[in-house]
Amino acid sequence: TQLLEQSPQFLSIQEGENLTVYCNSSSVFSSLQWYRQEPGEGPVLLVTVVTGGEVKKLKRLTFQFGDARKDSSLHITAAQPGDTGLYLCAGANAGNNRKLIWGLGTSLAVNP
Amino acid sequence: KAGVTQTPRYLIKTRGQQVTLSCSPISGHRSVSWYQQTPGQGLQFLFEYFSETQRNKGNFPGRFSGRQFSNSRSEMNVSTLELGDSALYLCASRPRTGGPYNEQFFGPGTRLTVL
Numbered sequence: 256t257q258l259l260e261q262s263p264q265f266l267s268i269q270e271g272e273n274l275t276v277y278c279n280s281s282s283v284f285s286s287l288q289w290y291r292q293e294p295g296e297g298p299v300l301l302v303t304v305v306t307g308g309e310v311k312k313l314k315r316l317t318f319q320f321g322d323a324r325k326d327s328s329l330h331i332t333a334a335q336p337g338d339t340g341l342y343l344c345a346g347a348n349a350g351n352n353r354k355l356i357w358g359l360g361t362s363l364a365v366n367p
Numbered sequence: 368k369a370g371v372t373q374t375p376r377y378l379i380k381t382r383g384q385q386v387t388l389s390c391s392p393i394s395g396h397r398s399v400s401w402y403q404q405t406p407g408q409g410l411q412f413l414f415e416y417f418s419e420t421q422r423n424k425g426n427f428p429g430r431f432s433g434r435q436f437s438n439s440r441s442e443m444n445v446s447t448l449e450l451g452d453s454a455l456y457l458c459a460s461r462p463r464t465g466g467p468y469n470e471q472f473f474g475p476g477t478r479l480t481v482l
Contacts, residue, residue: 286468290473295476296475296476297371297474303470343409347468354469355471357410360409
């Protein structure tokens with residue numbers, strides 16, 4: 256069974272701090288997506304990473320896909336209260352892209 | 368372009384009852400997937416529909432069923448509700464089934480509470 260483990264499970268920081276959250280697996284994925292979910296809403300796609308070693312930047316957010324395509328990280332610089340939410344990663348299996356494997360998420364709280 | 372809409376947003380039912388949830392995908396999107404989200408299990412895939420046909424199914428009992436209409440709108444039904452069915456039910460759409468990355472566009476969800 257493929258699993259995606261996200262760490263840490265919970266994170267509470269002050270505005271302006273930097274943070275990194277991780278998404279790890281023993282399986283290889285053809286691509287990996289990151290979503291952010293705010294309370295009372297559905298997840299919103301932030302980015303898709305496809306190539307091993309790929310780095311993508313979205314304003315203060317930096318996403319990296321591991322060289323072996325088994326893991327990924329999300330780094331947030333100078334966190335703001337608006338970054339608060341549940342960050343989810345989802346991997347697409349090279350053999351069956353219609354079914355995503357989801358992590359349990361990292362719940363981030365950024366305090367003003 | 369309007370996003371994915373789900374109705375109702377909140378629902379309270381008692382054990383043994385049945386419930387029907389509705390989802391309208393983004394205009395032009397033909398694939399609809401349903402997920403159950405709970406704090407302990409995260410997002411669990413229920414099923415995916417494309418062109419009124421179920422294309423993929425997760426590991427849920429037969430009490431969970433769905434269908435898709437010719438206008439791509441979808442419904443899911445849960446019969447004989449159990450306490451453990453309390454969850455956020457999310458609908459996600461995308462332009463078509465298959466494709467390289469399977470990126471999902473989610474609705475706000477229906478919060479189901481079973482008493």
